[in-house]
Amino acid sequence: MAVASGGLILLLAVACLVGPPLIAATWGYDEQTQDLAYGPQPPSWEHPFGTDFYGRDLLVRVLSGGRVSLTVGFLAALVAATIGTVYGAVSSYAGGLVDAVMMRAVDVLYALPYMFLVIILVTILGKSLLLVFLALGAVGWLLTARVVRGQVMSLKQQDFVLAAKSLGTPGRDIVFRHLIPNTLGPVIVTFTLTVPSMILQEAFLSFLGLGVQAPRASLGALINDGANQMLVFWWTLVFPGSVMAVMLFALNFLGDGVRDALDPRMRR
Amino acid sequence: MRDTTTEPSPTGDAAEAVLTIRDLRTFFQTDGHVVKAVDGVSFSVRRGETLGVVGESGSGKSVACLSALRLVPSPPAFHPSGEIRFQGRDLLRLPEPEIEALRGNRLAMIFQDPMTSLNPYLRVARQLTEVLEVHQGATPAAARREAIAMLERVGIPDAGRRIDQYPHQFSGGMRQRVMIAMALLCQPEVLLADEPTTALDVTVQAQILELIAELQASLGTAVVLVTHDLGVVAGTADRVVVMYAGRIVEEGPTGELFANPQHPYTRGLLASMPRIDTPPTGHLEAIAGLPPDLGHLPTGCAFHPRCPLASDRCRHEEPPVVAISATHRAACFEVEAGG
Amino acid sequence: MSALPPTELSPLLEVRDLAVRYRLERPGGLLSRGHDELRAVDGVNLVVRRGETLGLVGESGCGKSTTGRAVLQLLKPSTGTVVFDGQPIHDWWVRKGRRWVWDARLRDLRRRMQMIFQDPFASLNPRMTVEAILTEPLRNFGLAAGSDRRRRVQELMATVGMDPRFIRRYPHEFSGGQRQRIGIARALALGPDLIVADEPISALDVSIQAQILNLLARLREELGLTMIFIAHDLAAVRHISDRIAVMYLGRIVEEADAGEIVAAPRHPYTQALISAVPVPDPVQEATRQRTVLSGEVPSPVNPPSGCPFHTRCPLREDRCTRDVPVLREIAPGHRVACHLVE
Numbered sequence: 001m002a003v004a005s006g007g008l009i010l011l012l013a014v015a016c017l018v019g020p021p022l023i024a025a026t027w028g029y030d031e032q033t034q035d036l037a038y039g040p041q042p043p044s045w046e047h048p049f050g051t052d053f054y055g056r057d058l059l060v061r062v063l064s065g066g067r068v069s070l071t072v073g074f075l076a077a078l079v080a081a082t083i084g085t086v087y088g089a090v091s092s093y094a095g096g097l098v099d100a101v102m103m104r105a106v107d108v109l110y111a112l113p114y115m116f117l118v119i120i121l122v123t124i125l126g127k128s129l130l131l132v133f134l135a136l137g138a139v140g141w142l143l144t145a146r147v148v149r150g151q152v153m154s155l156k157q158q159d160f161v162l163a164a165k166s167l168g169t170p171g172r173d174i175v176f177r178h179l180i181p182n183t184l185g186p187v188i189v190t191f192t193l194t195v196p197s198m199i200l201q202e203a204f205l206s207f208l209g210l211g212v213q214a215p216r217a218s219l220g221a222l223i224n225d226g227a228n229q230m231l232v233f234w235w236t237l238v239f240p241g242s243v244m245a246v247m248l249f250a251l252n253f254l255g256d257g258v259r260d261a262l263d264p265r266m267r268r
Numbered sequence: 269m270r271d272t273t274t275e276p277s278p279t280g281d282a283a284e285a286v287l288t289i290r291d292l293r294t295f296f297q298t299d300g301h302v303v304k305a306v307d308g309v310s311f312s313v314r315r316g317e318t319l320g321v322v323g324e325s326g327s328g329k330s331v332a333c334l335s336a337l338r339l340v341p342s343p344p345a346f347h348p349s350g351e352i353r354f355q356g357r358d359l360l361r362l363p364e365p366e367i368e369a370l371r372g373n374r375l376a377m378i379f380q381d382p383m384t385s386l387n388p389y390l391r392v393a394r395q396l397t398e399v400l401e402v403h404q405g406a407t408p409a410a411a412r413r414e415a416i417a418m419l420e421r422v423g424i425p426d427a428g429r430r431i432d433q434y435p436h437q438f439s440g441g442m443r444q445r446v447m448i449a450m451a452l453l454c455q456p457e458v459l460l461a462d463e464p465t466t467a468l469d470v471t472v473q474a475q476i477l478e479l480i481a482e483l484q485a486s487l488g489t490a491v492v493l494v495t496h497d498l499g500v501v502a503g504t505a506d507r508v509v510v511m512y513a514g515r516i517v518e519e520g521p522t523g524e525l526f527a528n529p530q531h532p533y534t535r536g537l538l539a540s541m542p543r544i545d546t547p548p549t550g551h552l553e554a555i556a557g558l559p560p561d562l563g564h565l566p567t568g569c570a571f572h573p574r575c576p577l578a579s580d581r582c583r584h585e586e587p588p589v590v591a592i593s594a595t596h597r598a599a600c601f602e603v604e605a606g607g
Numbered sequence: 608m609s610a611l612p613p614t615e616l617s618p619l620l621e622v623r624d625l626a627v628r629y630r631l632e633r634p635g636g637l638l639s640r641g642h643d644e645l646r647a648v649d650g651v652n653l654v655v656r657r658g659e660t661l662g663l664v665g666e667s668g669c670g671k672s673t674t675g676r677a678v679l680q681l682l683k684p685s686t687g688t689v690v691f692d693g694q695p696i697h698d699w700w701v702r703k704g705r706r707w708v709w710d711a712r713l714r715d716l717r718r719r720m721q722m723i724f725q726d727p728f729a730s731l732n733p734r735m736t737v738e739a740i741l742t743e744p745l746r747n748f749g750l751a752a753g754s755d756r757r758r759r760v761q762e763l764m765a766t767v768g769m770d771p772r773f774i775r776r777y778p779h780e781f782s783g784g785q786r787q788r789i790g791i792a793r794a795l796a797l798g799p800d801l802i803v804a805d806e807p808i809s810a811l812d813v814s815i816q817a818q819i820l821n822l823l824a825r826l827r828e829e830l831g832l833t834m835i836f837i838a839h840d841l842a843a844v845r846h847i848s849d850r851i852a853v854m855y856l857g858r859i860v861e862e863a864d865a866g867e868i869v870a871a872p873r874h875p876y877t878q879a880l881i882s883a884v885p886v887p888d889p890v891q892e893a894t895r896q897r898t899v900l901s902g903e904v905p906s907p908v909n910p911p912s913g914c915p916f917h918t919r920c921p922l923r924e925d926r927c928t929r930d931v932p933v934l935r936e937i938a939p940g941h942r943v944a945c946h947l948v949e
Contacts, residue, residue: 096705159730163793166681167744168717177743181734324812440667441903469666470839471900474883478899496813499885503892522889538887540817542846544869545886550824552846554817558782574814 002257005250012247016067023060030060032216040233050235052225061222062240066247068218072132072202077194079137084144085180085187091145092152093175103149110142115204122210132211136198144190151183185259192255196248219244285312286490287336287375287458292350294328294335297343303562305331307514308349313458313490318481320505320522321494322537326559328514329494333460335360337377338367354458373403376451380463382443386435392419392446393431399453418449422479441472448479455487462494477504498537502526507595510534513560513570520596530590530598532575569601577602618690619801619833620678622653625687626857627670627677631908645908647673649857649915651687652934657800660827660834662848662865664841664880668907669854671837672725675803678835679720683707691720691801718748721794725806727786731778737764737789738774744796763792768822784815791822795830803835808843820847841884845869850940853877856907856915859934863941873943876916914946922947 024030035055043050049058091102109117121135155161156179164174203220205211211218217225219240226237294306306328313319323329334340336352336359352359354375359367371377379385387395396418397411406414412431419427422445435443444464451459461480465473481504484491495501501508502522509519510531518531529535536555542548557574560566569587572578581601590603627648633641648670655661663671677684680696689697699713724730731740741760745751751759761771767788778786787807794802804823808816824847827834838844844851845865852862853876861874872878879898886892900919905911911918917927926946934944 098704159724159726160732162681163722163724163730163790164732164743166679166717166722167793167797168714168747169743170747177735178732182732184734324814439903469904470841471666471879471883472903473885474897474899475901497885498813498887499892502887502889503885526887526889537813540814541887542817542820542840542842543886544842544845544881544884545888545891547866548846552817552821554821555814556818558784559812559815 002253002260005253006257008250009247009254012066012243012250013070016063016070019063020060020067023057023063030064032056040229040236042233043235049239050233052236053229053233058222058236058239061217062219062243065217065219065222065240066243068216069199069202069220069244070247072136072218073195073199076132076134076136076140076198076202077191079134080140080194080198081144081187081191082141083137084141084190085148085183087141088145088148089152089175089180089183092149093156093171093179099149103146106142106145109139114139115201118201118205119208119210122205132202132205136201140194140198140201143194144187147186147190148180148183151186152179155179155182188259189255192251192258195251199244199248219247284314286315286354287492288312288351288353289332289336290351290353292332292335292352293348294331294340294345294350295348296345298563301563304514304565305345305562306335309511309514309516311509311516311519313492315457315490316484316488317507318484318491318493318505320501320508321492321511322496322498322501322508323494323511324496324559326513326562327511328562329511330462332511333377333462333492333494336460337371337375338362338364339377369403372399372451372456373454374456375458375460376454376456377460377462378444378447378451378464380466382440382447382467383435385447386443388435391432391434392438396431396446396450396453399450403454414453415449418453419446421483422446422449422452423475424449440468441476444468444472444476445479448476448483452483452487452489456489458490458492459484460492460494463496464493465500466495466497473500480504498541510537513565514562515570516599517571518596518598520592524593524596528592528596530592530596530603531600532577532602533571534598536574536576569599617657618654619657619692620653620655620835621688621690622651622674622678623688623690625651625653625674625677625689626685627673627682628685643908646670646857646910647907648677648684649910651854651857651859653678653852653859653862655801655833655835657833658831659850660836660848662844662851663835663837663854664839664844664851665854666839666880666904668856668904670857670907671854672805674854675722675805675835675837679722679803680709680713681722691716718797719799720801720803721797721799723787723790723794723802723804723807726810727783727790728778728810730790731786733778736775736777740778740789741774741793741796744793748797750797759796763796764789766795766826767792782815783811784818787811787819788822791819791826795826799832801833801835803837805837806839807836809838809840816843823847841869841880853880856905856910858915858944859942860916860945861941861943862934863938867941873937873941873948874945875920875922875947914944 020030033056038051038055040053041047041051047057047059049062052058052061087102091099117139118135122132125135161174161178164178199220202211202218203224206218206221207224211221222240223237223244226240230237289312290310292306292309296303296305309328309332311319321329331340338359347360350360393412393415396415397408400406400411400414401408416427416431419431424430424442424445438446465476468476477500480491483489493505505522507521508525510517510533512533518525518534529538539553540555542552555574560570566573568584569582572582575582579601587599587601589597589599590605591597592603625648629645629647631643631645633643651674653661663674665671676682678689683700684697687697688695696713696716699710700707701710738760741763742756745756745759760774764771764774769785769788808819811819820843826832836844836847848865850863851865851868852859853874854860855876861868861872861877868877869881872881879900882896882898898921902919905918913928913930914932917923920927924946930946932944932946934942936942937948
């Protein structure tokens with residue numbers, strides 16, 4: 001199941017990367033080519049996903065949007081995972097007052113309206129794509145931090161940590177060589193939960209005009225557009241929506257598979 | 269041991285046996301291969317008798333007992349052969365409701381870890397009275413009276429008050445006593461004890477073993493005591509069965525088995541134990557090699573990779589059962605009959 | 608057991624009045640209901656000579672593991688002194704905020720004292736190869752470099768009877784006994800003088816326990832190790848130790864040569880302990896005198912007054928509930944803490 005999902009994601013990713021330029025080369029249009037006279041048309045042989053309000057081919061837009069979504073999703077989640085892991089591990093290992101303060105900070109941030117913060121950050125830092133996912137990642141690390149802290153709390157009681165100490169291993173090495181590698185399992189799973197979440201958050205930002213700017217679009221933005229027109233032009237919602245759904249499902253199964261694969265105990 | 273149903277059991281008198289296990293096989297289907305946890309095991313136990321089942325990890329001793337009560341989850345486990353006779357019926361072939369009626373009632377089991385074998389969310393009273401209400405249709409009031417009486421009998425002080433406590437409020441030894449009480453409430457014919465004292469301090473172990481012996485004497489229960497500790501077996505068992513890699517390698521009355529161990533594994537175990545009653549010699553005669561991997565057993569005799577007497581025959585053929593006396597047998601090529 | 612020349616029999620380790628106490632806050636919401644004290648180790652005095660093996664024996668809650676860790680300063684003792692090779696190492700802690708950490712001297716001393724742990728599954732990092740595990744101590748102290756390191760790791764493996772080709776494998780690929788050997792190799796990597804073995808064989812199969820005991824005995828001979836062997840299995844402790852100290856509720860109740868403790872125990876607890884150890888001989892088991900104690904070990908939280916053993920002692924007298932007995936030498940090399948043994 002996980003392998004199939006992995007394959008699917010890979011296929012999608014490749015399609016999203018290679019598709020638009022290929023189509024542009026073969027048929028001469030890309031995701032921004034409009035054809036106002038043509039207008040919104042249901043699926044046909046020429047346009048398998050149909051066209052949108054501006055006559056743009058939806059297949060190309062979905063593929064291109066998929067690329068944006070995947071990129072944003074993965075990179076933002078990666079930033080979140082990295083910050084969260086280091087923060088949680090250091091906090092937990094330090095213990096005592098340091099841990100208490102660091103975790104209260106997490107609690108406070110958790111309680112704040114997430115979107116509010118992201119909007120403020122994006123408004124201050126501007127609307128570039130890079131800043132979008134930095135902003136998303138910067139706020140999305142909280143869950144990982146908590147997960148990792150919990151893991152490290154139990155890990156640091158294990159004998160192998162005490163053994164490392166007694167062998168003279170400095171604290172920094174204990175955190176990075178012993179504790180963090182043993183938290184990878186839950187971190188990976190949290191990561192795969194974060195990716196779809198990031199994709200959705202980005203869609204919301206797009207809706208507010210703060211995400212990827214038109215005429216470029218992410219899957220989320222396409223879905224938003226399609227949702228507005230779904231009674232009339234159902235294909236503008238169905239196709240982006242299905243692709244998004246498939247992508248999210250596959251990511252979850254892939255995450256499980258990667259976690260199992262990374263566990264040396266399960267290697268045969 | 270390769271026992272056929274026509275051979276008499278070593279006790280000679282199969283008719284007296286309360287529980288008879290014949291040629292039991294319990295295999296586990298895991299992805300890729302089959303794990304032969306129990307591979308042709310036969311033994312029986314009589315009323316009032318204690319049978320010691322000795323083995324290390326991977327010997328199959330626990331799985332054999334769990335199989336007797338059909339407590340092994342059935343996929344992935346399956347029984348390609350075997351018969352477990354109790355009160356004229358084959359337990360392996362009984363429908364589930366009938367086995368449930370017997371469990372905790374006529375056949376009971378106690379486990380190693382008293383921390384996890386009592387439900388931490390239920391008061392002790394509830395766990396005890398449940399047994400009586402389900403199996404004997406007792407009223408709650410009568411069940412509670414009997415439960416308190418049983419707790420007193422197993423040595424829980426202030427039983428009337430403590431019965432309403434939760435398991436975590438008891439110490440390890442006390443919890444084990446509660447478990448014994450629970451197992452014996454319906455006065456079962458057979459008690460299967462799977463490493464009941466392994467997790468306990470040695471002074472508490474002595475108390476618990478004494479308790480089990482006492483209760484057995486007054487109730488006439490047949491006890492199957494599974495353990496890795498040869499010392500415990502020496503002190504409590506009437507007969508002993510030694511298991512290795514899912515098979516019985518030697519069996520016999522306790523006195524005879526300890527006085528004249530024949531199978532190289534039994535001898536190896538006895539020789540490698542440090543003993544408090546003999547002066548230390550500086551070096552222990554350890555059994556070489558590693559415990560068996562049940563998923564990848566060697567051909568021939570499972571013990572041959574570690575056996576000092578291993579010959580070519582041992583590597584390719586399974587050893588026959590040799591009778592050393594009327595009651596003492598071993599499965600080995602290198603043992604002489606009447607030995 | 609070990610015939611060492613007299614010059615070797617100087618103390619490597621001296622422990623005086625060692626105590627490890629924990630403060631447990633009583634749960635009481637916002638209003639504090641005071642605290643309880645958990646006395647894991649409650650005044651332990653020991654002397655271990657160079658080349659000697661001291662066995663530390665006792666049941667759950669007696670504090671033997673905690674004593675081992677406190678001696679190695681893997682946890683900070685509450686009070687007491689620990690003198691290692693003439694140096695008072697109990698002082699070598701530095702306060703960092705609310706916590707205590709080692710100062711440089713203690714860290715350097717790590718090379719001379721190491722621990723072997725009980726659980727072969729938890730004592731090796733499951734995500735590190737054996738090579739990485741054994742290289743870590745070498746790297747920490749800058750011992751050996753480059754290809755020398757690998758050679759040293761292979762040597763260590765061979766020393767503990769493992770095939771050096773297995774260094775690329777992960778812990779889960781080995782059996783319990785093999786993992787324990789790896790743990791022993793790790794403890795030896797820095798060439799220590801003192802090894803504290805904390806229940807090194809309890810988690811192993813019986814047939815493997817003998818192998819590991821033999822290994823430890825051989826290494827002790829070859830490397831001239833001083834050892835503290837902590838276990839609850841009295842037979843194993845007796846086999847490998849020169850002297851034995853019996854602990855109960857954080858205190859030593861009896862201490863003597865290994866043979867003497869088993870043949871002629873003087874403290875009622877030691878006597879009960881020895882009589883409770885099952886012997887694999889049915890004839891003996893049937894005929895031996897058993898002292899079966901009543902009750903169980905009391906909790907080390909707010910321990911009993913007077914002699915900690917009085918709640919279970921068959922010989923208890925009045926003063927046992929009031930006065931704490933002192934560990935006193937009643938015969939050369941034989942110390943007992945009991946009012947009734949004078």
